[in-house]
Amino acid sequence: xxxxxxxxxxxxxxxxxxxxxxxxxxxxxxxxxxxxxxxxxxxxxxxxxxxxxxxxxxxxxxxxxxxxxxxxxxxxxxxxxxxxxxxxxxxxxxxxxxxxxxxxxxxxxxxxxxxxxxxxxxxxxxxxxxxxxxxxxxxxxxxxxxxxxxxxxxxxxxxxxxxxxxxxxxxxxxxxxxxxxxxxxxxxxxxxxxxxxxxxxxxxxxxxxxxxxxxxxxxxxxxxxxxxxxxxxxxxxxxxxxxxxxxxxxxxxxxxxxxxxxxxxxxxxxxxxxxxxxxxxxxxxxxxxxxxxxxxxxxxxxxxxxxxxxxxxxxxxxxxxxxxxxxxxxxxxxxxxxxxxxxxxxxxxxxxxxxxxxxxxxxxxxxxxxxxxxxxxxxxxxxxxxxxxxxxxxxxxx
Amino acid sequence: xxxxxxxxxxxxxxxxxxxxxxxxxxxxxxxxxxxxxxxxxxxxxxxxxxxxxxxxxxxxxxxxxxxxxxxxxxxxxxxxxxxxxxxxxxxxxxxxxxxxxxxxxxxxxxxxxxxxxxxxxxxxxxxxxxxxxxxxxxxxxxxxxxxxxxxxxxxxxxxxxxxxxxxxxxxxxxxxxxxxxxxxxxxxxxxxxxxxxxxxxxxxxxxxxxxxxxxxxxxxxxxxxxxxxxxxxxxxxxxxxxxxxxxxxxxxxxxxxxxxxxxxxxxxxxxxxxxxxxxxxxxxxxxxxxxxxxxxxxxxxxxxxxxxxxxxxxxxxxxxxxxxxxxxxxxxxxxxxxxxxxxx
Amino acid sequence: xxxxxxxxxxxxxxxxxxxxxxxxxxxxxxxxxxxxxxxxxxxxxxxxxxxxxxxxxxxxxxxxxxxxxxxxxxxxxxxxxxxxxxxxxxxxxxxxxxxxxxxxxxxxxxxxxxxxxxxxxxxxxxxxxxxxxxxxxxxxxxxxxxxxx
Numbered sequence: 001x002x003x004x005x006x007x008x009x010x011x012x013x014x015x016x017x018x019x020x021x022x023x024x025x026x027x028x029x030x031x032x033x034x035x036x037x038x039x040x041x042x043x044x045x046x047x048x049x050x051x052x053x054x055x056x057x058x059x060x061x062x063x064x065x066x067x068x069x070x071x072x073x074x075x076x077x078x079x080x081x082x083x084x085x086x087x088x089x090x091x092x093x094x095x096x097x098x099x100x101x102x103x104x105x106x107x108x109x110x111x112x113x114x115x116x117x118x119x120x121x122x123x124x125x126x127x128x129x130x131x132x133x134x135x136x137x138x139x140x141x142x143x144x145x146x147x148x149x150x151x152x153x154x155x156x157x158x159x160x161x162x163x164x165x166x167x168x169x170x171x172x173x174x175x176x177x178x179x180x181x182x183x184x185x186x187x188x189x190x191x192x193x194x195x196x197x198x199x200x201x202x203x204x205x206x207x208x209x210x211x212x213x214x215x216x217x218x219x220x221x222x223x224x225x226x227x228x229x230x231x232x233x234x235x236x237x238x239x240x241x242x243x244x245x246x247x248x249x250x251x252x253x254x255x256x257x258x259x260x261x262x263x264x265x266x267x268x269x270x271x272x273x274x275x276x277x278x279x280x281x282x283x284x285x286x287x288x289x290x291x292x293x294x295x296x297x298x299x300x301x302x303x304x305x306x307x308x309x310x311x312x313x314x315x316x317x318x319x320x321x322x323x324x325x326x327x328x329x330x331x332x333x334x335x336x337x338x339x340x341x342x343x344x345x346x347x348x349x350x351x352x353x354x355x356x357x358x359x360x361x362x363x364x365x366x367x368x369x370x371x372x373x374x375x376x377x378x379x380x381x382x383x384x385x386x387x388x389x390x391x392x393x394x395x396x397x398x
Numbered sequence: 399x400x401x402x403x404x405x406x407x408x409x410x411x412x413x414x415x416x417x418x419x420x421x422x423x424x425x426x427x428x429x430x431x432x433x434x435x436x437x438x439x440x441x442x443x444x445x446x447x448x449x450x451x452x453x454x455x456x457x458x459x460x461x462x463x464x465x466x467x468x469x470x471x472x473x474x475x476x477x478x479x480x481x482x483x484x485x486x487x488x489x490x491x492x493x494x495x496x497x498x499x500x501x502x503x504x505x506x507x508x509x510x511x512x513x514x515x516x517x518x519x520x521x522x523x524x525x526x527x528x529x530x531x532x533x534x535x536x537x538x539x540x541x542x543x544x545x546x547x548x549x550x551x552x553x554x555x556x557x558x559x560x561x562x563x564x565x566x567x568x569x570x571x572x573x574x575x576x577x578x579x580x581x582x583x584x585x586x587x588x589x590x591x592x593x594x595x596x597x598x599x600x601x602x603x604x605x606x607x608x609x610x611x612x613x614x615x616x617x618x619x620x621x622x623x624x625x626x627x628x629x630x631x632x633x634x635x636x637x638x639x640x641x642x643x644x645x646x647x648x649x650x651x652x653x654x655x656x657x658x659x660x661x662x663x664x665x666x667x668x669x670x671x672x673x674x675x676x677x678x679x680x681x682x683x684x685x686x687x688x689x690x691x692x693x694x695x696x697x698x699x700x701x702x703x704x705x706x707x708x709x710x711x712x713x714x715x716x717x718x719x720x721x722x723x724x725x726x727x728x729x730x731x732x733x734x735x736x737x738x739x740x741x742x
Numbered sequence: 743x744x745x746x747x748x749x750x751x752x753x754x755x756x757x758x759x760x761x762x763x764x765x766x767x768x769x770x771x772x773x774x775x776x777x778x779x780x781x782x783x784x785x786x787x788x789x790x791x792x793x794x795x796x797x798x799x800x801x802x803x804x805x806x807x808x809x810x811x812x813x814x815x816x817x818x819x820x821x822x823x824x825x826x827x828x829x830x831x832x833x834x835x836x837x838x839x840x841x842x843x844x845x846x847x848x849x850x851x852x853x854x855x856x857x858x859x860x861x862x863x864x865x866x867x868x869x870x871x872x873x874x875x876x877x878x879x880x881x882x883x884x885x886x887x888x889x890x891x
Contacts (some may be wrong), residue, residue, distance in 0.1 A: 014546040016553055016643075017528055017535060020812060021759050023627045023791040024642040026768065028760055028809055030532055034542050038557075038718060042542060049808040050762035052839050053851035061846070069838050075766025119769065122776075127642045129633060129715030135437045138777040156870050203634065203713050206720060229790035249782065267421070350717040351553075364765060440780035446753050446786050453749035454797075459822040463794075502758060526819060527793070646792050653794040653821045677786075 011042050011133065016351065020049050024127050024355050031358060033351055040354040041102050043346050045339055058318075058329040063089060065299050066326055067162065070316070073157050074364055076119060079105075079112045081308035081331075083161045084316040090163065092303035092320070095295045099286045101165035102244050104172055107180075108151055108160040112390060115144040116310035117267040117274075118228075120362040121198070124264050128207050128360045136194055143187045145182055166290030175265050177282050188218040195268045208261040212357030215258055215344040224341035226312020226335045228361045231255045231262035238308035247284065250276045260353075263360040297324020309334055311362050335364050406687075409493030413686040414490045415483050418673075421696065422666035425448040428700065429668075429707035436711040440592035452661055458654040465523045465651055475659045476510060478515040481508055482663055486670045487648045488571060491685050494586040501583040503573065506570055506673060509629065512667065513562040516631075516638060519556025520648030527645065554647035558638045560718070565635060565725045569625025571732035576609050576678040578739040585677070593682025602690040604715065605681035617735035619679055622727045626671050627706055630664070634713035668706075672699040747889035750797075750823070754787045754884055757796035757820070761813050762852075763803025765835075766870035767830035771800055774873035774880075785881045789852035793819035798884055804832040804839045805859060817860045825887045828856045829876055831869040865886055 012034040020028035034042040054073055058066055069079045070085040083105055090097060100277045100361030145155045151170050152158020172180075185345035198204060214224065219232035229236065233256040239245045242254070253269040255262040297320060304317035312334030319327045338361040346354040427444035434441020485508040487493060493500040528550040536543060548732025580587045588609075589596055595603035609615035624711040628635040631647070652660045676698045677683045684695050716724065756775075760768045774780045775789045782789075790796055793816050805813060817826070831837035836854025841847070856862050864883040866875055 012542060014548045016550075017531075017540070018643060020532060020809065021527065021791075021816060023645060026760060026772070027765065028762060028812075030535070032535060032542075034545065035548075046532075050775060050803070050806055051851060052762060052804060052806055053809065053849055054839075057839065057846045057849050059599050071870075072764045072766075072838055075764040075769060078764070078766070125714075129636075129642065130713065131433075132437050132711050135439070135776060135778050138773060139438065141776060142773075144781050154869075155872060156770065170574060203716070207714050207717070247640055351721055352637070352640055352643050352717045353717060353719075365726075377758075434781075434783065437778055439781040440784040441781070442783045442786055442788065443752075447788070450749050450752035450786075451755075453745065454753045457749060461794075461819075461821040531815070534809075571789060575794045641791065646795075650792055652796055657795060 009368050010317075011036050015035065018355070024359065025363075026123070027363070029118055029363070033354060038350050040346055040349055040351055040377055043343055043354065043358075045343050045358070047339070053330050055331060056310060058326050060325050060327075062325055063320060064163065066329070067159070069086075071157050071159055074333070074366055076116050077309045077314075078157045079108050079160055080307055080314055081316070082159060084305050084307040084309075084314055085318075086161045086306040087307065088162050088303050088316050088318060089300065089307055089320070092300040093295060093298065094163050095326060096292055098165055098289050098292055100288045101161075101290045101292075103281045103285050104151075104166045104170060104290065105161050106244055106248075107172070107278055108148065108158060108166075110171070110277045110281075111144050111147050111151075112158075114271050114274045114308045115141050115148070117271050118144070120267050120310075121264060123362075124260075124356065124359055125198070125204070127356050128204055130201075133194075133201075133204070139293075140187065140190060140194060143183050143248075146184060150176055150179065162291065164293060164295055165289070168256075168290060171290050172282070172285065175301055177285070181279070184275055184278060188272070191271060191275075192205065195271075198268070199265065199396060205261060207353070207356065208259070208264060210259050210261075211349055211353045212260045212263075212345040212360060213258050214341055214344065216256075218344060219258070221343055222341035222344055223337040223362070224312075225337050226308070226310070226343060228252070228263060228312065228338045229268045231266040232258040238306050238313055241324065242307070248277050248280045250280075258355055260360045262275075267362070298322070309337055311364055312338060333364070335361070341361055410490060410686050411487050414487055414684060417684070417686070417692075417696070418483055418666050418669055419488050419662070420626045421669040421699065422662060423452060425668050425700075425703050426661075426665050429703050429710075432667045432704055432707040433711045444647055448661075448665055452562060452658045455653075455658040455661065456655050458657075460655070461653045463523065463651040463653060463656075464526055467522045469653070470568075471519060471522050472656050474519050475516060475649075475656055475663060478512060478663045479564050479659050479666065480517070481511050482670055484508060485512070486673055486684070489585055489674055489684065491687075492685060494584070500585045502574060503583065506573060509566075509569075512663075513558070513629070515565060515663070516558035516648050517555045517562070520558060521552040523551040523648060523651045524549045525551060525580070525650040527650065530567075545634065549646045551648050551650055554638055554644045557644075560646060561631070561635075565628040565721060566607045566625065568621045568725065568728035568732050569629055571729065571736055572621040573674075573678070574616040575614055575732075575739045577734055578736055579612070579614070579742075580611055585683075588678055589681055589683055593683075596681075596683065596685075596691075602694070608680045612742070614735040614738035615679060617731060617738070619675075621728050621732040621735065622675055622679070623705065624724075625704065626644040626675070626702060627709060627723075629671065630668060630706070632706055633710040634716045635721065635724075636715055637717060640688055640715045642715065644717065668703050669699060675699075750788050750888040751885040754798060754836055754880075754888060755790045755796050756787055756798040756800055756827075756880070756884075757790055757793055757816075758769060758800045758802070759813060759816055760801040761809040761833070762806035763830060763832040767802035767832065770870045770873050771829055771876055774876045775835070777873070779875060780873045781879060782877055785877065787880055787884070794821070796820050797815045797823070797888060798825050798827055798880070799860075800827045800829055801833050801856055801860075802829045804836050804854045805856060807851055807853070810853050810859060814859060823888065823890075825863045825880065825884055826856070826860055827864045827866065828862045829879075830871060831867055833862075834865050834867055837869055 019030040030046040032044045071082040075163040125133040216233040286372045300320035301320040315332040318329040342361040347356040434722040593605035840854040
């Protein structure tokens with residue numbers, strides 16, 4: 001080695017690995033903490049356990065059927081995946097979507113965003129150790145799951161968007177509109193009460209304040225997205241760019257603290273903005289059809305689409321061949337970019353605090369799984385879609 | 399006559415041990431129920447977390463634990479149960495005559511031994527769940543290779559040692575307050591200044607001036623409660639076994655009947671510490687020969703676990719960042735009450 | 743009924759292993775246990791995270807390549823008698839990840855039917871099953887299995 005590598009000055013005493021079956025992480029991923037006494041000096045998150053080869057099985061499917069699978073990329077933000085995958089083809093083939101359908105999609109998306117943020121708050125409280133707050137969050141979430149159930153017929157995968165509009169079953173009738181408005185009214189009061197109590201609790205806030213600090217520069221450098229970045233002061237939300245959100249007036253929650261407390265509160269405050277959007281959408285719901293069937297699958301150039309999922313920026317892109325079959329489906333989920341920023345932010349804290357920091361980016365590992373191999377000789381990077389492919393090439397590494 | 403007295407004292411001790419086991423089987427259910435009602439749900443039946451769980455694990459088929467010294471790891475927990483029951487027995491009247499045993503030294507020594515069980519059990523256990531679970535770790539390209547890889551239990555034992563060193567001090571100082579009031583290291587003297595009627599006989603000898611109602615006694619009670627939660631490693635002081643990083647701490651590998659012993663250790667210890675509190679601070683000893691007093695004693699042992707359950711429902715896990723100041727504060731409070739007790 | 747069967751019926755510890763599904767079933771199981779609206783604890787089923795303590799293994803998700811071996815090892819850790827609950831279509835037949843749509847060819851990433859890997863006692867279908875379904879399966883099936891031997 002000719003160049004002198006900069007030596008790291010941290011003293012690592014031992015390694016403490018957690019997971020993949022672990023109560024704090026829930027999903028299968030492994031974290032290796034390198035600790036000195038109780039202080040985390042470095043940490044490594046190992047992903048790739050829930051790799052199901054989704055991009056590969058999507059290859060060559062008829063585009064209508066892709067929805068079945070893209071929705072099942074993730075069970076928490078299923079609507080964002082389904083919506084973003086139809087936005088790609090609508091953008092690429094210029095399919096006109098009726099305005100009523102656009103509004104219903106926004107309603108489903110925002111309801112699911114609230115449910116997702118409540119899961120996050122529940123999970124964060126569970127990781128902090130406060131079971132009562134966690135259970136209250138899950139109790140509050142049930143009302144939103146019920147609303148999704150009324151709209152789509154399934155609690156987790158409501159399957160609202162289809163190409164050219166929404167499923168006719170997901171039409172919002174006047175009675176359903178009234179039910180949703182009443183539930184929102186009731187639930188918002190409870191939520192305000194709940195969030196107020198969480199913020200006022202000195203023990204919980206003592207655990208969260210000042211832990212896992214992520215500065216704005218680091219957030220941008222490490223590509224944090226969504227509420228994780230917005231809690232560090234990055235003023236970016238993909239909803240600013242989306243034409244679906246133009247009719248609504250609401251605020252973006254941007255905090256500047258950058259610690260775990262900010263990441264929890266950013267999501268808690270976003271819930272109320274989501275409720276605002278749902279109210280406006282229900283009030284101004286335009287009349288008319290909900291689906292435009294006037295399109296046919298045909299050749300489409302490589303098109304991409306960005307969406308603001310509950311966890312941040314979501315990217316879908318694909319092209320269609322002459323028969324309307326999917327080619328080169330590519331998904332990039334928010335967690336794959338956010339997880340490295342919290343990996344960085346976890347350094348320098350107690351082990352128990354570091355787990356909270358890792359959980360504070362709301363990791364949703366079901367969606368994100370890529371393997372990147374860098375060839376040291378040529379410096380070429382290649383992304384593999386399949387774990388099997390990697391093993392065939394490089395062998396079963398130990 | 400001596401033989402008869404000996405037989406009676408043995409019977410009394412057996413009844414005391416039986417009572418400890420019986421209360422230990424019920425108390426976790428009550429705690430769980432209180433916690434569940436705070437969380438707006440129904441919660442498990444009273445006997446499920448305690449009694450039926452013990453029996454169920456006892457009926458499970460034996461399985462070998464992952465430990466460096468499996469037999470030692472298994473036997474240490476049975477020793478722990480014996481220690482905990484013995485800590486209760488030395489507060490029983492038959493032991494009061496034995497020189498130097500029924501004193502603060504006996505209680506504190508046995509409690510300290512119980513804390514060491516955590517360290518000993520943790521240092522030999524090696525759960526599958528932590529290090530050997532996945533082989534991806536040592537793949538080529540891993541961040542830092544070649545460091546000592548720590549199991550959950552070893553980290554927990556490490557933390558248990560810290561807790562035993564720092565966070566149990568408040569309890570021991572608070573324990574010394576009744577003895578300071580009585581100006582004697584023996585339990586018999588502590589009872590006699592609070593409850594002189596006890597030695598005169600009668601159906602229900604009530605204490606005339608319990609230490610709990612004096613100023614140093616009341617401060618010491620608050621500290622004792624904090625120390626009680628610290629010694630039992632319950633929330634918010636459960637850094638030895640927080641679910642979020644160490645899952646269950648040192649007791650991760652106990653299975654089948656050894657898990658019954660582990661549950662007995664924790665549940666009976668909850669009762670024993672509460673019983674010691676009632677004996678020392680309220681002046682109502684656990685005496686199986688006086689049924690009315692016995693019933694009163696058992697009823698008075700319940701508030702402490704219930705308070706503990708309420709505290710656990712409303713608090714997160716505290717890390718050492720918060721634990722050191724908390725422990726220091728409680729130690730200062732306990733020292734203040736001790737000084738008050740010696741002056742007044 | 744003897745004391746043994748009564749004890750086994752009255753305290754059941756369940757361990758949740760998430761073997762790479764879409765998170766939906768996982769959240770619904772946690773919901774069934776955790777949410778005060780459902781609260782599985784009132785039916786004497788307690789959630790644990792320690793295989794040594796568990797009686798019932800709840801498996802969700804299509805078993806992925808990396809989770810197959812950990813799943814088998816966890817199954818071996820649980821002391822007898824034990825039962826396995828497969829929750830969700832993924833664990834039962836692979837759902838959309840294993841040739842359910844008809845157009846997908848063989849997907850080598852998932853080892854989908856759980857039965858191929860460990861013996862399964864109870865199956866809860868649905869994508870994802872509602873918490874009510876999970877609770878019904880657990881309440882009706884598990885005590886019978888536990889009391890049987």
